[in-house]
Amino acid sequence: MTNTTPPTPAFSSASLAPARPWRSEFGATLRLSWPLALANLLQMLTYAIDVIFIARLGTMPLAASALAVSVFGLVLWAMSGLVGAVSAVIAAELGERGPALRAVRRSTRMGLWLAVISGAAGMALCLAIGPIARLTGQEPGIVTLASTYMGLLIWSMIPMLAAYVLRSFVSALGRPIFATTITAAGIGVNALANYAFIFGNFGAPELGLRGAAIATIITSLFILAAYIIAIRLDARMHRYHVFGRFWMPDWARLRTIAKIGAPIAGTITAEAGLFAAAAFLMGSIGAVQLAAHTVALQIAALAFQVPFGVGQATTIRVGYFYGARDRAGMARAGWAGIGIGTGFMVITASAMILFPKALLSIYVDPDAARNAALVAFALPYLAIAAAFQLADGLQAVAAGALRGLQDTRVPMIIAIFAYWVPGFGTALLLGYATSLSGVGVWIGLASGLLAAAILLTWRWTRREKLELTRRAGPKIAPFAQTT
Incomplete structure (x- = not known):
């Protein structure tokens, strides 16, 4: 069945046949690039805030967190590449057949499924931090702290990957500014949560290094919730109903994204x-x-x-x-x-x-x-x-x-x-x-x-x-x- 609905503004007829194609393409790429680049820079600032707060706990906690994050970050980055393939699939569907409501909804749904599946596998991999640390000759005290920190930190992986899928969706739909805004808001949440749970402020328990991991979990859940709310409130994105019938599998689409x-x-x-x-x-x-x-x-x-x-x-x-x-x-x-x-x-x-x-x-x-x-x-x-x-x-x-x-x-x-x-x-x-x-x-x-x-x-x-x-x-x- 041919879809005759006009393409989404993220891929408009003007971008298909512009009067000045090269000038139009440079402009379109710049408009899509700068919010994503800024979001990437803000994400680095989020990690820097963690280091600033943990450093106040002393050398041992800082070394333990650095060790855990080196493993967690590698696994998370790799899994983000896996689920991030959904952006290429969604973009092709938009280019092929207008808004492609059902196609994009299914791809996003399967991207979220893949986030859960790969996130669970990534959590299991990260739990090997203890043997890895001992194998590389780390001090026993650091190994213990790193394992404790990782035991909490891993619970942020699935929300982070799910948020990355939704970031790919909003970017493909021409709303990359949401990635920038939500990441910026996440910096504030992360700073407040670190301040509260590491040092026991705002009535929160003083948890030290464990508090830093809890702050990361809170921040990841906030960012995921922010994407869900943004998609729900934006008329262009809400019409895709990407969370509808979430339990319905589409195995061929899941294999395509994974491949x-x-x-x-x-x-x-x-x-x-x-x-x-x-x-x-x-x-x-x-x-x-x-x-x-x-x-x-x-x-x-x-x-x-x-x-x-x-x-x-x-x-x-x-x-x-x-x-x-x-x-x-x-x-x-x-x-x-x-x-x-x-x-x-x-x-x-x-x-x-x-x-x-x-x-x-x-x-x-x-x-x-x-x-x-x-x-x-x-x-x-x-x-x-x-x-x-x-x-x-x-x-x-x-x-x-x-x-x-x-x-x-x-x-x-x-x-x-x-x-x-x-x-x-x-x-x-x-x-x-x-x-x-x-x-x-x-x-x-x-x-x-x-x-x-x-x-x-x-x-x-x-x-x-x-x-x-x-x-x-x-x-x-x-x-x-x-x-």
Whole structure:
């Protein structure tokens, strides 16, 4: 049955056949990108607030929380990639058949199902924090604290993943500002909850490190509830009734999302593993080098949140045209995203070269004598970070464009190869077998990102020859069905 209802404003007729297609596409991508990028930056601030409060408890609780969060964050990030594939599926459905009310509702419903299933699996994985910590030689006291903290923290995973699915839904529907607003509100809730439950304020019990975990649970539930309320109150989104008949399965759609999302989770794990391995390499070289590495990497991570948001937006924009089977539109959306993401990284790379000490001052006092050694190591690391900013932005958005074409398996293979063969291989060789030491490790990181950028962009440029733009007829439940 053909749906004749006009497309949702998130993918309007103007975006299908604009008078100035390239100008229109750049504008549409920017409007979708900046709220997502800002939400990513605000999310980092949320984590920073946790550290600020926990640090007041002392060194042991801070070390234990850092250990637990390193495991929890990796699992959560990977699972977010898995469930986040729903954005590509929804975008294609919107591009293919107007508002696609039933199709989008079913995809969102199955995305939420997948959030629950993968979240439960992720909780089980995180409970291995004790054996992992003991295997890596952590102090027994830290292991005990980390296990206790993790035992509570894991209960925030399913709400976080469900909220990520709803974030993908509102973004695909042209409401990315909700992601920004809700994340910003979550910062306030997180700060108040930490203040209350860590130190026993506002009549709450004084729970110390356990209070920080409870604050995270409260914040995750608040954010999930905020998305539900926003969807209920917004007329455009409410008409999809995404929570209707939540118990009804659509196994084909669930498999579609999982098939697209599993390689994304694999890619995330490969990249996170590279940077974790680099930290271990730096730690074996020296404590000061590791500290300098951590500070420089935090600056690079802040800058990366913008092309990461652009990549998310590019997935949606390319997905719209992929669903509409508009190959020229796919090309415009992909190259517009790549241009915006890379252009921003030119700015951040220039800042790292021209104003490195100003950037370091975000985290440390670069003029203090006690930080002289750290700064001496961090400055060359930032110079290399400036070089890999372009590669990092390019590979993030190119991967996002390919995800819009629902192409994730080969990009995962590319990422694993790039990060671990030229990337970690170069870091290991130059870091240990030459006098470059820490600089050699950073050259290895840059090599991995550059290899990924070249190979992913090459695949994007060959999308037609590889028949990546060819969308077959619907393999999931047809629009005409009633649930």
